[in-house]
Structure formats: C-alpha cells, structure tokens
Amino acid sequence: MPEGTLCNRQPIQTDEALKTLLSDTGGRQYYQEMQSLPVDTPLLWETIQKTCRSRIRTWLSMCARCGMCADSCFLYRINDRDPKQVPAYKIQSTLGEILRRKGRVDNAFMQMAMETAWAKCTCCNRCGLYCPHGIDMGVMFGYLRGLLYQQGFVPWELKIGAGMHRVYHAQMDVTDADFTETFAWMVEENEEDYPGLAVPVDKVGADIMYTVNAREVKHYPEDLAEAAILFHLAGENWTVPSRGWEQTSLAMFAGDWEACKIQVESVYDAMERLKPKRMVGTECGHAHRATVVEGPYWAGRKDGLPPVESIHYVEWLAEALRTGKLKINPEKRIKEPVTLQDSCNYVRNHGLKEITREIMSYIVEPGYFIDMSPNREHNYCCGGGGGFNGIGLYRKQRNKALITKRDQILSTGAKLVIAPCHNCWDAIRDLEEEYRIGIRWSFLKPLILKMVEIPEHLKPEE
Amino acid sequence: MYDLLTGPGLKLSIGICLIGLIIRGVLYIKGLHWQLDRVAYTAHLKAGIRGALRSIFFWILPFGARGWRTQPLMTVLFFGFHIGAVCIPLFLAAHTMILQKALGISFASLNQTVADVMSWGVVVSAFFLALRRLVLPEVRILSGPYDYLILFLSAAPFITGLLCRYEIGDYSFFLLIHILLGEILLISIPFTRLSHILLFFLSRAQLGMDFGIKRGGMKGKGLNW
Numbered sequence: 169m170p171e172g173t174l175c176n177r178q179p180i181q182t183d184e185a186l187k188t189l190l191s192d193t194g195g196r197q198y199y200q201e202m203q204s205l206p207v208d209t210p211l212l213w214e215t216i217q218k219t220c221r222s223r224i225r226t227w228l229s230m231c232a233r234c235g236m237c238a239d240s241c242f243l244y245r246i247n248d249r250d251p252k253q254v255p256a257y258k259i260q261s262t263l264g265e266i267l268r269r270k271g272r273v274d275n276a277f278m279q280m281a282m283e284t285a286w287a288k289c290t291c292c293n294r295c296g297l298y299c300p301h302g303i304d305m306g307v308m309f310g311y312l313r314g315l316l317y318q319q320g321f322v323p324w325e326l327k328i329g330a331g332m333h334r335v336y337h338a339q340m341d342v343t344d345a346d347f348t349e350t351f352a353w354m355v356e357e358n359e360e361d362y363p364g365l366a367v368p369v370d371k372v373g374a375d376i377m378y379t380v381n382a383r384e385v386k387h388y389p390e391d392l393a394e395a396a397i398l399f400h401l402a403g404e405n406w407t408v409p410s411r412g413w414e415q416t417s418l419a420m421f422a423g424d425w426e427a428c429k430i431q432v433e434s435v436y437d438a439m440e441r442l443k444p445k446r447m448v449g450t451e452c453g454h455a456h457r458a459t460v461v462e463g464p465y466w467a468g469r470k471d472g473l474p475p476v477e478s479i480h481y482v483e484w485l486a487e488a489l490r491t492g493k494l495k496i497n498p499e500k501r502i503k504e505p506v507t508l509q510d511s512c513n514y515v516r517n518h519g520l521k522e523i524t525r526e527i528m529s530y531i532v533e534p535g536y537f538i539d540m541s542p543n544r545e546h547n548y549c550c551g552g553g554g555g556f557n558g559i560g561l562y563r564k565q566r567n568k569a570l571i572t573k574r575d576q577i578l579s580t581g582a583k584l585v586i587a588p589c590h591n592c593w594d595a596i597r598d599l600e601e602e603y604r605i606g607i608r609w610s611f612l613k614p615l616i617l618k619m620v621e622i623p624e625h626l627k628p629e630e
Numbered sequence: 631m632y633d634l635l636t637g638p639g640l641k642l643s644i645g646i647c648l649i650g651l652i653i654r655g656v657l658y659i660k661g662l663h664w665q666l667d668r669v670a671y672t673a674h675l676k677a678g679i680r681g682a683l684r685s686i687f688f689w690i691l692p693f694g695a696r697g698w699r700t701q702p703l704m705t706v707l708f709f710g711f712h713i714g715a716v717c718i719p720l721f722l723a724a725h726t727m728i729l730q731k732a733l734g735i736s737f738a739s740l741n742q743t744v745a746d747v748m749s750w751g752v753v754v755s756a757f758f759l760a761l762r763r764l765v766l767p768e769v770r771i772l773s774g775p776y777d778y779l780i781l782f783l784s785a786a787p788f789i790t791g792l793l794c795r796y797e798i799g800d801y802s803f804f805l806l807i808h809i810l811l812g813e814i815l816l817i818s819i820p821f822t823r824l825s826h827i828l829l830f831f832l833s834r835a836q837l838g839m840d841f842g843i844k845r846g847g848m849k850g851k852g853l854n855w
C-alpha cells in the first residue's frame with residue numbers, strides 16, 4: 169500500500185503543498201488516506217533506538233502500576249473515571265507497547281495511538297506531579313507524538329500547523345511584511361490618543377525585543393496595539409524584529425521536532441542580530457514553553473537558555489507595576505469577583521506562579537480575587553492544551569474536557585476570568601459558548617489599559 | 631543447609647543484589663542525555679541538586695507531597711509496607727547478628743515490639759495492596775500476573791519470618807524457607823521492578839532536576855510537590 173498524496177510521511181515544505189492540504193476541507197481525504205497509510209516499522213524502531221534513552225525506558229519499566237496517577241488527570245476524571253484514561257494505562261498501551269513490540273505495530277495501532285496522544289492527553293504534565301516514582305507521562309506523550317508525526321499519523325490541522333512553521337516561520341500564513349505592516353497600521357489607529365506612539369522595527373541594542381503569536385497579527389491586531397501602548401506608557405526602549413517575531417510553535421504540538429528547531433532558531437537569530445537586553449513574549453503559554461523553556465534544547469544550546477534572557481509578558485508586567493513604570497489608578501481597579509487561569513505551560517512548567525498573583529494584587533481591589541481550586545502548579549489544564557483546541561476530529565472529546573475548567577470557574581463564583589494564555593483564553597471562550605455559564609474572559613493587556621494612568625507628558629494635547 | 635544459606639548463600643545474594651543495582655544505576659545515569667531529555671544537567675548543577683533533593687525529600691516524607699495527601703489510604707499502605715520492608719531486613723536483631731557473622735558489618739538493632747509492628751505492617755499492607763489491585767478499576771486495568779508476583783515475592787519473606795517469630799509449625803523448616811525466600815528476593819532485585827529501591831532515587835532526582843533547572847526551579851521558590 170503506497171502513502172497517500174495528502175496523508176504521508178513527508179513534512180509540508182512548500183506553500184503549494186500547504187494550500188493543497190488546506191483545501192481538503194476538514195481533512196476528509198487526508199483521514200481517508202490515513203486508513204491505509206503503511207507503518208515504516210524499521211524507521212520507527214531505528215528512531216526509537218536513537219532517541220529513546222534511559223529516562224523514558226526506565227519510566228516505562230519501573231512503573232509500579234499503582235494507579236496513583238489516575239486522579240491527577242483531568243481527562244480521567246471528566247470521562248467518568250474510565251480506566252482507559254488512567255495516564256499510566258494510556259502511555260503503557262501506546263508507547264510502552266511500541267517498545268515491547270520493537271516497533272512492529274500496524275496501521276490500526278498507530279491510529280489508536282494517535283487518538284490517545286492527541287485526544288486523551290494535552291501534555292499538561294500534571295500527572296508527573298502525582299506519580300511517586302516521578303514518571304511524567306506528559307513528557308512521554310510529547311515524545312510519542314514525535315514518533316507518530318514521523319510516520320504521518322498526525323491530526324490534519326497539526327500537519328498544516330507544522331508546515332506553516334516550515335514555510336512561513338509562523339503558525340499561520342502571516343508573512344514578515346504582514347507582521348510589520350499590521351503593527352504600523354495599529355500605531356496609526358492609535359497615535360492620536362497616544363502621541364509619540366511608535367513601533368521601532370529592528371532596532372539594535374534595545375532593552376526589549378517583543379515577540380508575538382501570529383494569530384494576533386491575523387485575528388487580534390488590537391492585541392499588538394495594546395502591547396505597543398503599554399510599552400510606550402512604561403517608557404520602554406523596545407523593538408520588534410522584522411524576522412523571527414513568532415514565538416509560538418504548533419510544531420511542538422505536532423511533534424515535528426525539525427520544524428520546532430527551524431522555528432525557534434528564527435527567533436534566536438533575531439536575538440543575535442538585534443542584541444536586545446531581554447526578550448519579552450506575549451501572553452501565550454505554549455509560545456513561552458516553546459521559545460524559552462524547550463527551545464534552547466531544540467536549538468542545541470548546552471546551557472538550556474535562550475541567547476538573551478527571555479521572559480513572559482506577566483513577568484514584564486509585574487515588574488512594570490512593581491517599579492512604577494506603569495501606574496494603576498486605584499479607582500479603576502477590578503471590583504467584582506475575578507479568578508485567574510494558571511497556564512500549565514508557564515506555571516507548572518516554568519514556575520511563574522506567584523508573579524501573576526502579584527499582578528492581581530495591583531489590579532484587583534482587595535477581597536475580590538478568588539483562586540480556583542486546585543491552583544498554581546496543581547491547576548488543571550483548561551481543557552484545550554497541547555493542540556486539542558484546534559483539532560476538528562476531536563472536537564467532541566475537547567468539549568467534554570472543558571467541563572473540568574467550567575466547574576472550577578463556577579465554584580469560584582467569579583464572572584470574570586483572567587487568562588494570560590492564548591490557548592487557555594480560547595478554551596475558556598469555547599466553554600462559555602458551549603455551556604453558557606455567563607462568564608467573561610480576558611487577557612491582561614486590555615484590562616491594564618483600562619486602568620493605567622497616562623503620564624502627563626504622554627497625554628494628547630487638547 | 632542452614633550454614634550454607636547464611637554463609638556463602640547470603641554473601642552471594644547480597645553480592646548479586648549490590649553489584650546488579652550498581653550496574654543498573656550506572657546504566658541509567660549513562661543513558662541520560664541533556665539534549666534528548668531536554669535538561670541541562672551539568673550546566674546548572676546547583677539548581678539541579680536542589681531540585682533533586684526536594685523531589686526526593688517530599689516523596690519519602692509520609693504525607694509530604696500533595697500526591698500522598700490526596701490519597702491518604704494509599705499513603706498509609708505504602709508507608710506501612712515500605713518502612714518495614716526497608717528496616718526489617720537491615721535492623722532486625724536476628725538479621726544484624728547474621729550480617730555481623732557473614733559480612734562483619736554491624737548495625738544497631740530494633741527493639742522487639744517495634745520490629746513486630748513493622749513486620750505486621752508489611753504483611754497487612756501487602757494484603758491490602760493486593761486487594762486494592764483487585765478492587766479498584768483504575769489499578770486493576772494496570773495489573774497483571776507480574777504485579778502480583780512482585781508483591782508476593784516481597785511479602786513472602788515477611789510472612790515466613792513471622793511464622794518463625796511466633797514459632798508456628800516446624801520452626802527449622804520455616805526458617806530455611808524464610809532464608810531462601812529472602813535470598814531469592816535479594817537476587818531478584820536488580821533484575822525486576824524491585825530495582826526501584828535504587829531507581830526510585832535516580833528517577834525522582836532526574837525529574838527534580840528537570841523541574842529544578844528547566845521547568846521553573848530557577849524562577850522562584852521551586853515546585854510545591
């Protein structure tokens with residue numbers, strides 16, 4: 169059986185191939201071809217031999233089969249405690265089985281593994297905190313995704329997403345020109361209210377190099393405007409790179425390791441070129457994870473760090489509020505019950521748990537902030553992480569997964585949810601659309617903009 | 631027979647156990663890879679060691695980690711089983727004597743009441759751990775014959791040990807069986823999942839380093855396990 173024309177082992181390398189795959193609405197032909205996609209078992213086994221080392225092998229073999237990880241997984245809890253959703257079961261029946269069979273698995277197995285890797289795990293890494301042996305199933309699912317991607321067993325949207333990074337160096341078909349033009353347009357729109365507002369492109373040696381999520385450029389340009397205005401009000405010496413401005417990585421969700429490297433290197437190249445003091449990324453969780461936490465390893469950086477110090481938007485914001493670069497008008501602080509979504513990607517997986525609460529202390533009237541339970545590094549995934557939000561094939565499973573967050577939010581009683589993460593923001597929007605619980609959700613930038621004091625010298629002349 | 635088992639037999643099984651474990655440990659550490667594991671182990675050794683120690687500490691402390699606190703029943707069974715499983719072989723008075731004779735090392739020995747409580751702890755907990763496997767669907771789906779075998783292998787020396795302690799049945803017969811089962815357990819440690827006696831520490835240290843170095847350990851107070 170030959171590989172399909174759309175569903176195959178080759179990554180997307182050209183704009184033309186991207187367009188062809190995109191035109192297959194919903195991936196109908198793509199998934200049909202997947203039914204007969206052969207498994208290249210020698211390649212699978214060879215890849216495992218090269219990349220699966222003692223950490224993962226030991227995790228798989230030492231698992232005590234104790235089931236203590238079961239309750240930690242929100243997908244297990246929300247799916248009526250289906251034993252087949254126990255993290256250890258999910259990984260043992262997929263990756264574990266591939267290893268035991270030395271890669272000799274068939275098409276049906278790979279399709280089952282694909283569903284498990286993308287519809288039964290969001291790589292939120294929560295289970296890793298509850299296993300007594302320190303076995304992190306989220307990490308292993310990330311690895312499994314890489315094996316599946318290499319064999320062509322990957323959801324349609326993510327094959328496209330990874331291809332976008334290869335072709336556009338961005339998660340969507342947004343070109344470098346689109347990026348700088350959209351930013352310039354946003355400045356034009358706002359410079360009357362904020363005289364002197366500018367977006368310095370490719371300025372060498374700035375204090376801050378700002379990177380974004382391509383969908384801000386395409387769908388939410390006001391987010392770019394808000395970022396520019398807040399840097400402007402804070403008096404920052406900042407810049408954006410004309411290339412290497414995209415911080416996200418659908419390639420990471422897809423398991424396309426090569427594209428991960430291509431993408432993150434484009435950002436690091438911008439750092440090397442512009443030599444900023446620091447990089448600040450937008451309010452996105454997985455973008456931070458990709459560029460700041462995992463990226464250095466894809467790029468082969470032995471110290472595990474990006475070329476310049478790189479921080480999440482919440483770290484910059486907390487610092488700006490703490491040092492008084494941005495001043496909040498106390499009258500305008502939030503005076504209604506409000507809660508906060510802890511993004512797994514930079515809270516559980518990058519320790520930024522107190523910094524967001526510090527921000528809350530500046531912008532919420534005392535007594536109105538209500539934490540979800542559990543919270544901080546023990547928070548549950550929003551329900552849409554790891555690419556889950558974007559996969560049409562698994563929409564039903566995703567919608568069910570949102571119930572965890574819905575109930576967590578409901579029990580806070582808050583009607584406003586602050587979600588400084590694009591993925592979480594999407595999931596919370598979708599859960600409102602799906603379940604109508606009467607909540608509003610927001611990034612930090614628009615909230616801050618409503619309550620920040622504009623310094624005299626930056627006010628428009630009447 | 632008794633002399634054979636407590637002399638060369640004991641030496642041999644302890645030797646296999648220790649050397650085997652050392653080999654497993656060395657292979658594990660050698661197999662770690664900074665780029666494939668995506669943890670810069672050596673670049674940030676201090677943060678790594680701190681993360682590793684925290685990761686081990688909170689998990690060997692009863693109710694120390696949130697995972698222990700959210701599952702109190704399992705926690706009681708785990709520690710009920712493990713405190714005895716680790717202490718009795720090393721510190722029971724009868725054992726320290728044999729170890730002294732065979733290897734020339736002497737440990738302080740346990741008070742008889744404490745030793746009794748611990749041994750019963752092992753046997754009773756093992757019974758409930760097995761029951762748990764049978765009863766809870768989320769554990770049953772993970773369990774196979776191998777899991778019961780490991781549990782049985784671990785509990786058998788303690789069951790026969792108690793038979794000797796209370797001199798139930800033929801003392802000298804059960805004593806031989808007890809010693810034999812103990813040595814089988816020792817020998818099987820490096821070759822089975824019982825290698826977790828060492829690998830637990832290495833695996834926890836590894837994840838601790840992951841969180842300590844890469845996943846936020848250098849950003850704040852460290853992970854709240």
Ligand code: HEM
Pocket residue numbers: 232233234300301708712715716759760777780781784785824826827830831
């Ligand atoms: C310092 C030494 C040890 C440590 C840190 C340790 C740690 C652990 C951990 C974390 C687990 C997984 C949780 C669980 O399944 O209960 C486990 C399971 C287990 N350990 Fe140990 N262990 C140690 C020594 C031993 C010894 C000496 C024995 C045997 C005599 C043993 C026998 C077992 C068994 C049978 C299980 C599986 C229990 C089950 O059926 O769920 N362990 N151990």
Ligand code: SF4
Pocket residue numbers: 230231232233234235236237238255256298299300301302303772
């Ligand atoms: S908690 Fe850890 S050891 Fe226990 S079943 Fe889950 S992965 Fe295995």
Ligand code: SF4
Pocket residue numbers: 240241242243255258288289290291292293294295296305306307309
């Ligand atoms: S990483 Fe998250 S979603 Fe995946 S198995 Fe673990 S707890 Fe469940």
Ligand code: SF4
Pocket residue numbers: 290291292453454510511512513514548549550551552553554589591592595
């Ligand atoms: S979308 Fe947000 S909550 Fe969900 S996995 Fe990603 S970071 Fe975690």
